[in-house]
Every structure is written in C-alpha cells, then in structure tokens.
Amino acid sequence: MMNKKQLLALLVGLSLPVYSSALFAKGNQDTINEARNIVKQYAQSLKHELKSALKEKGTVLAIESCHLKAPDVTDDISHSSGWVVRRTSLKVRSLEDAPDKWENAVLQQFERMNKKGIDFDKMEFSDVVIKKDGSRAFRYMKAIPTQKVCLRCHGSNIKSKVASQLDSLYPFDRAVGFKVNDLRGAFSLSKPLK
Numbered sequence: 231m232m233n234k235k236q237l238l239a240l241l242v243g244l245s246l247p248v249y250s251s252a253l254f255a256k257g258n259q260d261t262i263n264e265a266r267n268i269v270k271q272y273a274q275s276l277k278h279e280l281k282s283a284l285k286e287k288g289t290v291l292a293i294e295s296c297h298l299k300a301p302d303v304t305d306d307i308s309h310s311s312g313w314v315v316r317r318t319s320l321k322v323r324s325l326e327d328a329p330d331k332w333e334n335a336v337l338q339q340f341e342r343m344n345k346k347g348i349d350f351d352k353m354e355f356s357d358v359v360i361k362k363d364g365s366r367a368f369r370y371m372k373a374i375p376t377q378k379v380c381l382r383c384h385g386s387n388i389k390s391k392v393a394s395q396l397d398s399l400y401p402f403d404r405a406v407g408f409k410v411n412d413l414r415g416a417f418s419l420s421k422p423l424k
C-alpha cells in the first residue's frame with residue numbers, strides 16, 4: 231500500500247508532464263511573491279560568497295568556502311525567512327542536497343523545459359502539498375542554470391588540484407560534467423500553511 235506522501239508524489243510525477251507551459255504556479259500570489267523574493271536574496275548571497283572566495287583565494291580554496299559557507303548562507307536565510315530553504319539537483323555534490331520525490335519530479339520537468347529551450351527565468355513551479363500528518367505546506371522551486379564560472383567546479387574539464395580537493399570532500403560527487411546552460415539544479419522552498 232502506498233502512503234499519502236507516496237501517492238501524492240506519484241500524482242505529481244504523473245501530472246507534471248501535462249504542464250508544458252513555462253510557468254505552473256499554484257498557491258496564493260503573495261506567497262509565490264514571497265518565495266520569489268527569498269530566492270533572489272538567497273541567490274545573491276551565494277553569488278557574493280562565491281565571487282569573493284574565487285577572487286581572494288582561487289578555485290581550490292573557494293571549494294572550502296562553498297563547503298562551509300553555502301550551508302551557512304542556507305541556514306541564515308531559512309532562519310530569517312521562516313521558510314525551509316535549500317538547493318537540490320538531479321546530480322548532487324553534497325548528499326545533503328539530494329532531492330525528495332516531489333523535488334525530483336519538478337527537476338525532471340525543468341529538464342524537459344530546458345530541452346525545449348524555455349527561458350530559465352520562467353522555470354519555476356509551486357504547489358500546495360498535503361503531508362503525512364495531514365498538515366499542508368506550500369512548496370516552490372526555481373531552476374538554477376549553469377554559467378561559465380560554475381564550470382571550474384562543475385564542468386568536465388576540472389583542473390586536477392580542484393578535482394582532488396572535490397574528491398576528498400565529496401567522495402560521492404555527481405555534480406560534474408555540466409555545460410553552460412545546462413540545468414544545474416534548483417532552489418527549493420517550503421512553508422507550512424495553516
């Protein structure tokens with residue numbers, strides 16, 4: 231027997247391909263806007279950390295910075311916003327970022343959208359889900375594109391010093407081999423609803 235969550239995940243998985251339009255948003259417009267703003271702040275903080283680390287320390291040491299700072303930035307933004315905020319991907323570096331079933335289905339949909347050439351800015355998805363305990367949550371995801379600067383640590387031509395540092399910190403690293411404009415992953419947000 232499937233529990234509610236599994237059933238829901240299945241339904242989401244089955245119904246997603248139907249929404250071929252760029253944006254499928256469910257939920258209160260204010261809540262969606264709130265999610266969009268949090269993503270903006272979160273993306274800016276991460277970008278700021280990455281840029282300054284790359285500039286000051288170079289790629290190898292910047293890995294350390296991503297390793298330590300990215301989770302910090304994530305905790306800070308979750309704390310200040312009151313939402314659960316994270317990043318996830320179909321090919322993760324940190325096992326902590328592995329997608330759950332709902333996220334996995336949305337990421338698959340983003341992949342299909344990317345193949346169709348839909349703009350990354352329009353790749354977002356939201357829904358109201360019912361959790362196992364019967365409570366409801368608003369969930370939101372926004373796609374993250376691969377840019378040129380990302381290739382140093384997520385591309386297919388990674389310098390050997392960088393690669394060995396990544397290996398030692400992330401023995402299960404799957405977040406390599408990306409090209410510019412590949413879907414790198416997504417921001418994933420959720421908030422309990424009353």
Ligand code: HEC
Pocket residue numbers: 280289290292293294296297298300301317318319321322323324325327374375376377379380381382383384405414415416
């Ligand atoms: C200096 C190396 C480095 C660069 C450059 C870099 N990353 Fe990462 N990235 C990492 C590391 C290390 C992690 C794992 C962080 C952790 O331990 O939480 C990571 C994790 C991620 C994750 C979370 C999902 C996962 O795989 O665990 C996403 C999404 C991501 N990076 C996107 C990007 C994007 C987009 C860029 C370019 C704008 C980029 N990264 C540039 C090192 C890098």
